[in-house]
Amino acid sequence: MPHAEMVHWWFATGFLMLGLLLLAEVVVGPEVWNRRPWRRYLWPGLVFLLGVLMWPVMTFYTNSTIHMLAHGSWAQALMLAGAAELGVARGKLHSQYWRLCSSIGLAVSGGAFLIHEQQHWLFSRAAFLHHVLGCLLIVSALFPLLQAFRPRSLTAATGFATTFLVVAILLYCDRDTAAIFGHLSQYAGAPHR
Amino acid sequence: MSAELVTELQAKRRGATRAATWRIRIVLVLGPLTALSGLAWALIQPYRLTLIHPHGQGFWWLFSEPPLYVVLVGILFRLLIAPGLTKDLEEQ
Secondary structure (H helix, E strand, O other): OOOHHHHHHHHHHHHHHHHHHHHHHHHHOHHHHOOOHHHHOHHHHHHHHHHHHHHHHHHHOOOOHHHHHHHHHHHHHHHHHHHHHHHHHHOOOOOHHHHHHHHHHHHHHHHHHHHHOOOOOOOOHHHHHHHHHHHHHHHHOHHHHHHHHOOOOHHHHHHHHHHHHHHHHHHHOOOOOOOEOOEOOOOOOOOOO | OOHHHHHHHHHHHHHHHHHHHHHHHHHHHHHHHHHHHHHHHHHHOHHHOHHHOOOOOOHHHHHOOHHHHHHHHHHHHHHHHHHHHHHHHHHO
16 A cells, blocks of 8 residues: 555645646636637546545545545545536536635635644644645635636636645645654654655 | 727737737746756655665655656646647637
């Protein structure tokens, strides 16, 4: 079985690509982005895929009930957000308020990060990153919320895209046992590079 | 058509062209910038690349090379996404 940190890096890679796609959409504008039909499905499909891939994480990394619930609810929220965006891209869903599903997805993801991290901030680097990621995602849920009411807001779109880039960086920083700002609990285990 | 209107239209077209040029540049630079970040990371933390010291490493450690993932994402974006976007921007 791969280590938990490796799984974080794989998801970081997915989020990095997602952030780049969203950023590119912001740069070129929705008219140019939607000119080719396949491009419309790219990032919603990736969000949906990341949600699907959370299920094996839930299955194989169940350290406790709270982990299982966090990963499971996270998988569902990501799949809901991806499915709603796919529906909008396909033209089956028309309301701009479907973007609220992305907001819910981010809020649930943030909540899942915070709930399943039971250690304090400076316990280890992993604990610190889980706290930071949780808070970041909950605050970032405001961007798609804003987009639901102001779909052409450049600030909201840029914030939404940047969120995933920052999430990717934080996930790449994750190590199973490593110090954070010189702090590492004696209960965390032996550190490794 | 009056000369004033023509001048105004030309100025608008020039402005739109300039904006499109900047957009094309940003789209083209996103991938290489990402790949360069991965490369810089590999240079700063070479121990994150187990491929450099593969002896005694298991499959998952050899498969997990985060800096190379970043480089790969940058290359994929540059090769698969950026060309179509720049072409569509130019046509616009």
